[in-house]
Amino acid sequence: MKLLIKNGKVVDPANRKNGPWDILVENGIIAKVAKRIRAPKVKTIDAGGMFVCPGFVDMHVHLREPGREDKETIDTGTQAAAAGGFTGVVCMANTDPVNDSEAVTRYILERARHSGITRVFPCGSVTKGLKGESLAAIGEMARSGIVAISDDGYSVGNAQLMRRAMEYCLALGIPVLDHCENAELAAGGVMNEGAISTRLGLRGVPAVAEEVQVSRNVLLAELTRCHLHIQHISTKGGVEIVRSAKKRKVPVSAEVTPHHLLLSEDCIEAQVYDTNFKMNPPLRTKEDVLALREGLADGTIDCIASDHAPHGLDEKSQEFEIAPFGVIGLETAVGVVFSHLVRTRQITMSRYVELQSLNPCQILHLPYGTLSEGAPADITILDPLKKTVVDKSRMRSKCRNTPFEGMNLTGGPAMTIVGGKIVWTA
Amino acid sequence: MKQLKNSHILGIGSLDSDDIDLIIEASFICKKILAQSSRKLDALKGRTVVNLFYESSTRTRSSFEIAEKRLSAEVLNFASSTSSVTKGETLVDTVRNLQSMAPDIIVIRHSSSGAPHLLTRICRASVINAGDGMHEHPTQAFLDAVTIMEKRKSLRGLKIAICGDIRHSRVARSDIMLFSRLGAQVWVCGPPTLIPIGIESIGCQVTYQMDEAVEGADVVMGLRIQQERLKEAFFPSIKEYFQLYGLTVDRLQKASRNVLVMHPGPMNRGVEIDSEVADGPYSVILDQVTNGVAARMAILYLIAGKTLEELRKEADETAD
Numbered sequence: 076m077k078l079l080i081k082n083g084k085v086v087d088p089a090n091r092k093n094g095p096w097d098i099l100v101e102n103g104i105i106a107k108v109a110k111r112i113r114a115p116k117v118k119t120i121d122a123g124g125m126f127v128c129p130g131f132v133d134m135h136v137h138l139r140e141p142g143r144e145d146k147e148t149i150d151t152g153t154q155a156a157a158a159g160g161f162t163g164v165v166c167m168a169n170t171d172p173v174n175d176s177e178a179v180t181r182y183i184l185e186r187a188r189h190s191g192i193t194r195v196f197p198c199g200s201v202t203k204g205l206k207g208e209s210l211a212a213i214g215e216m217a218r219s220g221i222v223a224i225s226d227d228g229y230s231v232g233n234a235q236l237m238r239r240a241m242e243y244c245l246a247l248g249i250p251v252l253d254h255c256e257n258a259e260l261a262a263g264g265v266m267n268e269g270a271i272s273t274r275l276g277l278r279g280v281p282a283v284a285e286e287v288q289v290s291r292n293v294l295l296a297e298l299t300r301c302h303l304h305i306q307h308i309s310t311k312g313g314v315e316i317v318r319s320a321k322k323r324k325v326p327v328s329a330e331v332t333p334h335h336l337l338l339s340e341d342c343i344e345a346q347v348y349d350t351n352f353k354m355n356p357p358l359r360t361k362e363d364v365l366a367l368r369e370g371l372a373d374g375t376i377d378c379i380a381s382d383h384a385p386h387g388l389d390e391k392s393q394e395f396e397i398a399p400f401g402v403i404g405l406e407t408a409v410g411v412v413f414s415h416l417v418r419t420r421q422i423t424m425s426r427y428v429e430l431q432s433l434n435p436c437q438i439l440h441l442p443y444g445t446l447s448e449g450a451p452a453d454i455t456i457l458d459p460l461k462k463t464v465v466d467k468s469r470m471r472s473k474c475r476n477t478p479f480e481g482m483n484l485t486g487g488p489a490m491t492i493v494g495g496k497i498v499w500t501a
Numbered sequence: 502m503k504q505l506k507n508s509h510i511l512g513i514g515s516l517d518s519d520d521i522d523l524i525i526e527a528s529f530i531c532k533k534i535l536a537q538s539s540r541k542l543d544a545l546k547g548r549t550v551v552n553l554f555y556e557s558s559t560r561t562r563s564s565f566e567i568a569e570k571r572l573s574a575e576v577l578n579f580a581s582s583t584s585s586v587t588k589g590e591t592l593v594d595t596v597r598n599l600q601s602m603a604p605d606i607i608v609i610r611h612s613s614s615g616a617p618h619l620l621t622r623i624c625r626a627s628v629i630n631a632g633d634g635m636h637e638h639p640t641q642a643f644l645d646a647v648t649i650m651e652k653r654k655s656l657r658g659l660k661i662a663i664c665g666d667i668r669h670s671r672v673a674r675s676d677i678m679l680f681s682r683l684g685a686q687v688w689v690c691g692p693p694t695l696i697p698i699g700i701e702s703i704g705c706q707v708t709y710q711m712d713e714a715v716e717g718a719d720v721v722m723g724l725r726i727q728q729e730r731l732k733e734a735f736f737p738s739i740k741e742y743f744q745l746y747g748l749t750v751d752r753l754q755k756a757s758r759n760v761l762v763m764h765p766g767p768m769n770r771g772v773e774i775d776s777e778v779a780d781g782p783y784s785v786i787l788d789q790v791t792n793g794v795a796a797r798m799a800i801l802y803l804i805a806g807k808t809l810e811e812l813r814k815e816a817d818e819t820a821d
Contacts, residue, residue, distance in 0.1 A: 269699055270698065270699025270701075272697075272698075273697040273702070274514065274674070274702065275636060276635035276637065277614050277615070277634075348618050389591075394592060394613035394615060394616050396613045396634070
């Protein structure tokens with residue numbers, strides 16, 4: 076099995092490549108990267124005008140299997156991922172049952188082997204049942220293949236427990252991911268706290284609920300030297316704390332979602348209580364959006380992750396306060412960020428590939444994120460000129476809860492290659 | 502021909518000045534009609550109005566019902582405690598079922614902010630917000646404005662102090678918006694824990710001192726303090742609340758002469774308001790209740806597509 080990708084513009088920050096290269100794939104491995112490769116009998120992809128990048132990895136996704144297969148499965152979720160240009164996804168532990176034991180981890184990996192279109196990297200929970208009381212079977216799960224731990228959906232409230240989890244992970248070599256939110260300060264909140272929540276009469280989640288927890292976690296990481304990864308950072312204050320922590324060489328990294336980079340709390344007022352703008356953390360202020368973009372450009376924030384969270388129409392078409400938090404994002408993430416941040420030159424193409432491929436792979440110690448010869452042939456090809464309109468009715472995900480419906484995009488995924496196999500073509 | 506532009510009354514925030522002026526003018530005419538005779542108007546004859554009350558309510562629900570019946574509507578009362586809601590039916594399903602009865606107008610009270618807006622997406626009826634969560638209570642704001650205008654002609658330049666639990670109050674939000682748009686200087690007062698962030702953005706000044714709020718005020722409005730707020734640590738005790746923020750005769754001395762004392766009810770005597778004040782000579786609390794029927798009748802009349810001119814004619818006819 077050979078595949079030749081010709082005439083593309085290779086963007087491979089791991090090897091400081093950014094220019095025209097040909098890539099020869101053989102047996103699922105990148106066999107050769109050279110200026111001109113001639114291989115007449117090999118299946119050839121003409122990538123003229125396209126960006127050829129190491130496979131994109133979304134390190135924050137909810138695949139809902141096991142437990143809520145009505146919302147998403149590993150099959151449909153990874154189809155959505157492939158169609159979104161992703162070669163791998165990290166699935167969060169808040170399934171039913173929770174991924175807090177070896178049995179669930181193995182089940183997920185088994186299902187992924189059977190029906191996964193892309194690679195699936197399970198994330199275990201920090202605490203049993205996400206209850207925040209006692210440690211999950213972290214070591215056993217690590218042995219079975221989890222790439223990180225997180226109680227995503229909740230923050231680990233107990234500081235002592237968080238410290239222990241971080242210390243424990245030092246031996247396992249996996250990072251601790253945290254959804255940073257102080258539960259008491261956020262209690263009952265359904266959108267960002269501010270003038271708009273006051274006007275809409277909705278309970279607010281203050282920015283400080285995130286900032287308090289980011290601070291605590293950063294200090295614990297400084298103490299334990301365990302790699303801390305801040306999930307879906309959303310506030311200016313949070314970015315500032317991470318920035319100063321990095322200056323002190325604290326082992327910390329952070330991710331941001333496309334919706335927090337593009338949208339603000341104003342959407343909820345403009346779209347009068349549309350629950351497709353309800354997620355956790357909530358959309359923040361325009362000032363926060365600018366701070367997140369700054370953090371993305373200056374290296375404070377390390378990656379972009381979608382926090383793909385499918386919810387059915389029945390659940391979403393309820394009163395704003397009652398409807399569940401979360402939006403889908405796998406199929407829009409690349410187009411949205413490429414159109415609005417890369418094309419507008421707020422971040423360079425090379426930085427973008429770091430954010431979406433190299434950095435998540437480094438944080439999670441995965442052997443992907445590079446187009447080095449000998450590396451697994453996970454490749455994402457982007458078409459910078461492809462014009463599309465976000466259309467929820469055409470998505471592969473089982474759910475339709477996108478905040479980007481109707482958005483005009485220029486540029487997006489063209490082809491997804493996993494282990495040398497083309498798994499999706501536009 | 503003056504007609505409502507909006508097909509729903511969701512909040513003061515979504516009405517323009519023309520609609521606001523129209524509703525106020527119509528409220529005064531309705532008040533006249535109500536005083537003149539007990540004859541029913543035909544405006545809503547053959548039309549169905551559903552009163553969909555997900556929260557208990559005495560004043561608002563009964564005044565809507567009186568107004569609806571005076572306009573000859575077919576009235577369907579729906580209270581969540583006696584309906585399929587107790588069997589777990591969602592708002593969306595309940596409304597889809599009601600839709601099969603083809604209501605023309607739905608009056609909704611709900612504990613979730615934005616519930617009336619959700620309704621407009623799933624049914625064809627005109628929706629009137631009778632109070633949604635902590636968001637708005639527009640009909641209350643109209644009856645409050647009418648009550649003040651009856652005594653003071655206009656709100657322009659008046660100092661109006663709204664005191665108490667602003668954070669959780671939909672009445673406060675609607676009143677602030679309406680009063681400030683009608684030219685009043687609105688002050689809100691309460692402990693900082695009960696003043697929500699950014700409330701100034703809807704048209705008011707904030708003070709934490711009752712004396713400053715009441716000083717020279719033409720209208721002082723008290724808001725209900727709920728006992729549950731104690732559990733959430735908004736203030737230490739009812740006793741302390743009354744000392745710092747209670748509306749007392751002493752405090753009222755600092756207000757302007759002939760100050761109007763208002764309260765949207767239900768009142769907690771001895772918590773946010775002294776009985777002496779509530780029942781005193783400056784209190785217009787019962788006028789508020791009377792005007793509730795007039796304001797709601799005006800809104801129902803106009804939302805049925807009728808004009809102000811038609812309403813005037815009806816008033817002339819009932820006078821004969």
